[in-house]
Amino acid sequence: MTNLPGILVVDDEPRSVEALLRILEDDFEVFTATSARQAEDILAREWIQVLLCDQRMPEMSGIAFCARVREQWPAVVRIIISGYTDSSDIIDAINEGGIYQYITKPWHPEELTLKIKNAVELFQLQRENEQLGIELRLKPDSLEQSVAERRRVLQERFDWDLGIVRGADSVMNQVCFRVRQVAPFDVNVVIQGETGTGKELCARALHYNSLRKNAPFVAENCGAVPDDLLASELFGHKRGAFTGANEDRTGLFEIADGGTIFLDEIGDVSPAFQVKLLRVLQEGEIRPLGSNTRRRVNVRVICATNRDLEQEVAAGRFREDLFYRLANFVIHLPALRHRPGDIEPLAHAILHEQMALLGKSVKGFTREALDQFRQYSWPGNVRELQNEIKRMLVLAQHNELSADLISSKLLLNASADDELVLQELMSVCGHSGTLKDRIEQVEAQILKETLVRLRWNKTRAAEELGLSRVGLRGKLERYGLEKNGAQLVTAESQVNR
Incomplete structure (x- = not known):
């Protein structure tokens, strides 16, 4: 019996199953199946949180299997992995299979692991939300008070200047100053930084410390999403606008009216979609797919990217006029490897947070474990540090988190610099x-x-x-x-x- 999250990998190719097993087995309890029938048997007897399913299988497609899982085990977070990027497949996967994410081959091991960890967190949040719904039905008179308290907690949580954990001489001090300066002003912001540096956290801080803090904050990841699907997500669509559009859908721009929309990985959108987005920003109007009616929206746009947009503009891959519409203000978030003095206080803060979430307590870290943290380059940044500490806490059997709990990948990479020297x-x-x-x-x-x-x-x-x-x-x-x-x-x- 293990405390690791249960992941089910379904693929008719044994080599693909073995490759995924090697990548995931350190962080998850991995179950494997080479057919839909085997997978259903596992789902019936094991505690599965995330399903990772190949799209093209001889018995049935991954979408069809996800649709069946959606009916019988709706809480399981479903992910399709495929070497095909046909937009109709992706739309069908979302509408029929209710998938969380559509991952295309070839995939990068670290990115794949991170996406599955995010799916596990989504599974846990869904369970918490179900419990909250039950409590609210039992106590409807407390709903208004709960909403007000939630807003207060969010305001405190995203107080960027006070809430960001850092050392006394951290490079984040200047970042916090910039966020505090720009948050109250109704200007668009571009946040640049590597994956896992906290770009969405920064965006939420900008929103919850602005005059729009009581209005909606919505987020969309624009990376590697086909234009039609992204347009449907952002602008909405009318029933029958395309195959699989069985009902009207309100776009995120309209949902965020009066508030803030956060567009992550904005540097990955196609040149054609850049034109559509520029028109929305210039005119303040959106037109749902399949509709002739335009709707006015009033939103603050905050974007994030791991690319240097000015270099992308110079290279002709990103429209200059769109850049200046989006980048009224640019905030650069440093990578964790450039914040060595922040690693130890961050580790302690993350551990305190994870102990509360997991209901498990330890005294802290051994000095050797903290030294290993400082030697590692953290390519996944703060998010990777958070996942590593959560894993260590789950595996811990003593009062301190020692270096022997650190994953082998981290230990090997931590010594890579020494080996190079x-x-x-x-x-x-x-x-x-x-x-x-x-x-x-x-x-x-x-x-x-x-x-x-x-x-x-x-x-x-x-x-x-x-x-x-x-x-x-x-x-x-x-x-x-x-x-x-x-x-x-x-x-x-x-x-x-």
Whole structure:
């Protein structure tokens, strides 16, 4: 019996199943099936939270199977994975199978793992929402009070200046200052930063500290979504506008009227859709697909991207006029690897949050575990740190989270930088000779690099290296370093002279 979330992988190709199993088994309890019948047996007896299903299978399509799962196990979060990107397939998957996400091949292991972790969180939120609905039905008179309290909590949670965890000299101090400056003003904002740096958190902070804080905040991920589907999501559609449009749908721009719409991965939208979005921003109107009627909307647009939009404009991949419509103000979020002083306070804050969510308490981290955190580059940024700590807490059997709970991937990557340094060191000093001779090789190389960089200014070189001019001169003579040609004689040859 394990405390890891249950994931069911369904694919008729055994190699695909094995590949997914290797990627996911560290973070999830993975069940596998090569047919719909096997998958249904597993769903009937196991606690499955997320279904990851291939689209093209001989017995039935992934969409058809997801539709069946939707009827019998509606709480299971359904994900389709496919090498086909036909927009009609994607629309059918959403309408018929009620899928959470449509992932196209080839997929990246880290991104796939992150998406499934997000699906697990969605499953948990759905259960909490069901419980809340039951409580509200039992106590309808408390609904208004609950909504007011929720707004108060949101306001406090997204107080960016007070709520963001950081060290005393963090680079995030300047970011917080910028957010505090721009939040009250009704201007569009572009948030730039790597995946997992907290761009949506920043967007919510801008909304909940603005004059629109009591109006809706809605979000849409624009990455890798076909234009027709994205237009339907943002602008809405009329029944019969396209195959699978069985009823009218209100778009997110209209839902957000008076509030804020957050468009994530805006740098990934196609040039054709950029034109549609520009028209909406210029005219303040949207037209649902299949409708001849335009509707006025008043929204603040906040966008996020992991790309440099100015470079995208220069390269001709992003419209300049749209950029200036969106980027009244640009906020850059630094990667976690550029915030080494924030890692420890962030880890403690995340652990406190996860203990409350999981109902499990520990005293904290061992120093070795925190040191490993600081050595890792965190390509997934704060989101990856959060997932790692949650995993450690689930697996913990003692009062402290120790380094042996850290996932093997993180430990291997944490030592990668040390391995690179060692390789570079060995390339300089070689693989033979006494320890003294090999250390002198490294010293000679450092002297040469410093002098060349400082254009043979020996005074500056001596100051930088912490040597006297006489000491520097002696070392240059010892290693045969001269300005003309910058001759470098090996330490071993110098010792034997």
